[in-house]
Amino acid sequence: MNGFRLERWILFYGVLALSGCANVLTASYDTLSASTQAVSASSTDTYTRFLKLEQKKDVLSASSAAIGSKPGDSASDIGLTTFDPLTEKNTTYRKELEKREAALGILVNYTKVVDAFANKDYRADVDKASTQLTASINSFGTSLDKSFPNYPNEKQALALLGTFVSELGGIIANHERETALKQIMTDAQPWIVKLTDLLIHDNTQLEAATDDLLNIDASIKKDDGHGGSVTMQDRGILASYNLLLKSAQGMDRLALVQQASDTIAEAKEIKLALAALSNALAKIPAAHQQMLASLDKPSSSLTALTDLVAEAQRANQFYQTLNK
Amino acid sequence: MATSHTLAEQLTGLGSRLADVPDWVPAPDPVTKAACKNWAGDAAELSYQAILLNFQAEDEAYDAAVTGLTKQIAAIDAANQKIARLAGQINQIAGVISQAEKVVEAAGGIGLAL
Numbered sequence: 056m057n058g059f060r061l062e063r064w065i066l067f068y069g070v071l072a073l074s075g076c077a078n079v080l081t082a083s084y085d086t087l088s089a090s091t092q093a094v095s096a097s098s099t100d101t102y103t104r105f106l107k108l109e110q111k112k113d114v115l116s117a118s119s120a121a122i123g124s125k126p127g128d129s130a131s132d133i134g135l136t137t138f139d140p141l142t143e144k145n146t147t148y149r150k151e152l153e154k155r156e157a158a159l160g161i162l163v164n165y166t167k168v169v170d171a172f173a174n175k176d177y178r179a180d181v182d183k184a185s186t187q188l189t190a191s192i193n194s195f196g197t198s199l200d201k202s203f204p205n206y207p208n209e210k211q212a213l214a215l216l217g218t219f220v221s222e223l224g225g226i227i228a229n230h231e232r233e234t235a236l237k238q239i240m241t242d243a244q245p246w247i248v249k250l251t252d253l254l255i256h257d258n259t260q261l262e263a264a265t266d267d268l269l270n271i272d273a274s275i276k277k278d279d280g281h282g283g284s285v286t287m288q289d290r291g292i293l294a295s296y297n298l299l300l301k302s303a304q305g306m307d308r309l310a311l312v313q314q315a316s317d318t319i320a321e322a323k324e325i326k327l328a329l330a331a332l333s334n335a336l337a338k339i340p341a342a343h344q345q346m347l348a349s350l351d352k353p354s355s356s357l358t359a360l361t362d363l364v365a366e367a368q369r370a371n372q373f374y375q376t377l378n379k
Numbered sequence: 380m381a382t383s384h385t386l387a388e389q390l391t392g393l394g395s396r397l398a399d400v401p402d403w404v405p406a407p408d409p410v411t412k413a414a415c416k417n418w419a420g421d422a423a424e425l426s427y428q429a430i431l432l433n434f435q436a437e438d439e440a441y442d443a444a445v446t447g448l449t450k451q452i453a454a455i456d457a458a459n460q461k462i463a464r465l466a467g468q469i470n471q472i473a474g475v476i477s478q479a480e481k482v483v484e485a486a487g488g489i490g491l492a493l
Contacts, residue, residue, distance in 0.1 A: 184469035235458030246447030272420025
């Protein structure tokens with residue numbers, strides 16, 4: 056192969072390499088990852104608030120049990136299990152919410168790894184190897200000059216070979232990355248849909264459970280720790296406050312009313328936060344799908360990603376407001 | 380499980396609505412109203428337990444989704460290593476050229492000697 060033909064090859068692949076670089080919209084992967092992390096952080100905070108509300112319900116329920124009881128009545132005594140949720144032993148909201156938190160963590164990890172993969176500067180790695188190659192070629196050219204001074208075209212061809220390998224390396228790296236991204240994102244899409252659907256469904260259920268924490272008022276049989284059972288009244292937040300208020304007077308009553316008001320407001324805010332998180336979660340699969348489509352058509356719209364950013368910011372702002 | 384939860388939700392809603400009927404409304408009478416309040420409280424308890432059991436029933440679905448995504452994370456790692464090997468291959472070419480250089484130097488030496 057002579058030097059001229061090699062130059063044409065290099066020019067052709069050089070243009071191809073540049074066009075290949077432009078196909079992966081790396082900034083969008085940053086955005087997807089950051090938004091998913093924001094949704095995950097806000098979810099953790101909201102789940103924690105729900106668990107605190109549940110704990111408050113149990114404390115209030117135990118406190119209100121003392122109202123109307125006679126001195127020496129064991130129902131009003133505080134024991135190690137007094138504030139345990141009146142639920143089955145192996146199933147607690149804490150355990151279940153931790154599972155959902157961990158699942159969201161995997162989704163966050165996936166977006167982080169995809170982001171790192173899409174943004175990794177493979178070209179720099181290839182260029183580093185190419186620099187070494189060029190040094191070898193130059194050294195080889197000098198040897199050629201010394202040993203075979205009558206073959207200048209071969210020396211030139213060799214120099215062009217170095218550039219060619221470097222460019223081709225860049226092309227292959229970008230092509231491999233794009234092919235892998237398409238395959239991986241296609242395979243991940245149904246799982247992202249499945250996971251976000253589950254989380255959205257469960258957020259709706261948690262909204263109902265938050266209402267239940269306010270409204271519960273039922274007789275529950277509880278293990279007494281001695282092989283028997285004791286019937287206890289499981290009071291929700293409203294029933295407990297109403298009972299406590301009956302025996303409170305003056306400033307105590309005012310303080311209780313204030314507490315009740317704050318707790319009801321907290322429950323409402325938890326429900327609003329869950330709804331905001333569901334809105335954000337609903338945008339993740341669409342954003343992922345649009346980014347996948349943009350690998351084939353870089354000019355395609357990324358409106359779902361923009362929507363996700365807006366919803367994630369809304370959920371995050373809501374979480375910041377709650378923390379004030 | 381979903382059916383029991385839906386039923387519990389409906390009972391809670393109905394119980395709450397009946398319990399909220401003002402006292403001056405002739406029916407339901409205070410006794411019925413108190414019963415409705417109890418009903419709403421029981422229904423809320425039932426709903427709360429049903430949601431928790433429903434969460435537990437979803438464990439397998441979560442596990443499947445997590446496994447699916449974890450496989451893709453592993454696939455990204457594999458693709459990353461595959462591309463990283465490319466730089467290694469270019470380095471190998473550099474090595475081959477270095478060997479060729481030695482051969483040429485040796486051949487040149489022989490040529491000059493001849």
